[in-house]
Every structure is written in C-alpha cells, then in structure tokens.
Amino acid sequence: MSDSEQPTVGPRHYQIPEGDDRERLTCPDCGFIAYENPRIVVGVVARAEDERILLCRRAIPPRIGYWTLPAGYMELGETAETGARREAWEEARAQLKLTGLLAVYSLARIHQVQLIYRAVLTDPHVEAGPESQSVGLFHYSELPWDELAFPTVRWALEQDHQAHMQGHGEAFANPTAEED
Amino acid sequence: MSDSEQPTVGPRHYQIPEGDDRERLTCPDCGFIAYENPRIVVGVVARAEDERILLCRRAIPPRIGYWTLPAGYMELGETAETGARREAWEEARAQLKLTGLLAVYSLARIHQVQLIYRAVLTDPHVEAGPESQSVGLFHYSELPWDELAFPTVRWALEQDHQAHMQGHGEAFANPTAEED
Ligand SMILES: [Zn+2]
C-alpha cells in the first residue's frame, strides 16, 4: 500500500462477486478477490506452582506499559495450542503445559476471535521477551486490575479464577490420535 | 489473480519483513505485506427435541453428495456464535439455540481453525438451503458414518455423543453483559 490511504494496485474496490451475498475487496485490474476474515488471537492464563498468574507489561503499542496475558496472532501452519505456547515463549520466555481451553471471545468490531487457554508453568523461570518491558507473577488478589491493557484480559482473569474455584469442563480439541 | 498460478500484480513474493521472523507474501511494487492467517470455520451439532442430529448433504465441492454439519467461514463483523447460527440457517434453514462450545479443531495443514458449537433446534422444520442437496435428521445409531464429508464431522459427532452421555463443561465466551 502506498503512503496514501487508498491503495492504487491490488484489491481496492468493494463489490459483491457473482453468486456471493456481500461486498468483498476486489482488484479492478485482475478481478482478484481478497476475502477478509476474522483473525485468531491465541493466548494463555498460565499459573505457577504457587498459583500466581503470569502477566507481561507491554513494550509495544497499543497500551504500552499496561499488563496483558501472553497472546498474539496465530500463524499459518501451527495449531491453536502450539500458537499459545509460542506466544508464551516469545513474550515471557515461559515454558508451559496447556490444561484446556478457557474461553473463546469474539471481538466483532475489531475482527478478532481470541482463543484463551489455561496452562501451568513447567519451569518457574520467566523473563521478558522483546515485546515485553517486564513480566510478573501475581496472586489473584494482587492482580494490577487498574493497569490491564484490554477488557479481554480482565474477562480471562476473572473466568480463570471462577474455573479455578468451581471447576470447569473443557471443550474438546483434535482427538489425540488424529492431530493434524 | 490471472489465469496463471502466479499473480503478476499485488502481493506475490515471499520475503521476511524487517523486524519479523518469517516469510510474508509481499508486493514487490509497493511493499504491501499480505499477512495470511488461519481462517475460522464455525459450525454446529444441532439436535432436535427427539435427539436426532441435523446433517446436510453437500451440493457444492469438495465432497459433493456427502453429509456434513452446517458449517462455513466466519464473516467479518459477526461473533462466532452468530456465524454458527447463520450457517445453520443458510445450509439447512434451521433455527436453533446454541448451548455451548463443543470443540476447537486446528487443521494446520489447510490453515483452518474450526469452532463447533452444540445446539438445539427451536423449530422442527428444516430444509435444504442453496449449498445443500438435502438435509436429514439422524439418531446417533443411524448416522451415515460411511458418507461423512470430512474427518472433523466424525470427530464432532463422536465428541457430541460423548458430551451427551457423560456431560460436558463448556468453555466461557464473552461475558453476557459485555458482548462486543
Ligand atoms: Zn489485480
């Protein structure tokens, strides 16, 4: 895309393709249709052995300096679970074992679906990766509620706490004998 | 994209952008980076009051004539739940109430994440939409196992049955007071 907001090559006009029922971003030169889809964010609520919860203080926009869960865009070629573990490593050098899916959040306005997993740290050592200013482990009662980066971080922390207190069934995933 | 496999305008070269750690599809003319992400499929295992399960016989490729669950790509601007209900309407004219998330399947090789919900039909009337040859309601013991379109359809039917027999906790979703 050029410096202007309006690209001058590639998909840049919205029109309804034949046989479709909604507008798609289309290239007027070659007819290529860029189907835009919601993006998947994978993240984790990871607890240490003493039940403290891992948070990262953001070193990148938006919300620099605020606390968030290890999370980021799922990449091609990985499973959601692999992506969640990758983000925990990239942002907090955390090694962990996933224990199930906590929640699915649909953020329709920003075109995101977040898949948040529960996890336990398998190594107590954590440290800031390149996208974090620092990392911290917090007991639930000591969480920095006023300095959380996004509403979904609060949702996940509260729901993880509820699951922790009351038990929580998990959604299924790929059958273990049949991982893709 | 032109008739050839290789597009000649727009993003068409793989290279690693500065500060990134993997190859992205980039336009050599203007530098536009097309971030490719896994696509989200939303679907449902919907049961009638008599516990029969709704399937659709596909009228479109791939796997024309085989049975599948109502499912399709999540669109921008909808939640996963709204998308699952939309697909049930489009493919089977089914009206339903979602009862929770059954499973998340990662199909890394085909760049898909499937979110499969459980549901009950709120109206017994169903009929084929434009992408279905026909629709059917099947007791679990009578399901057309040899004519299922995809492995994930079998996974979902088996896991829904397991959930139905043994109970099944659900993952959380957006808190109801805070839907996006
Ligand atoms: Zn074009």
Ligand SMILES: [Zn+2]
């Ligand atoms: Zn370009």
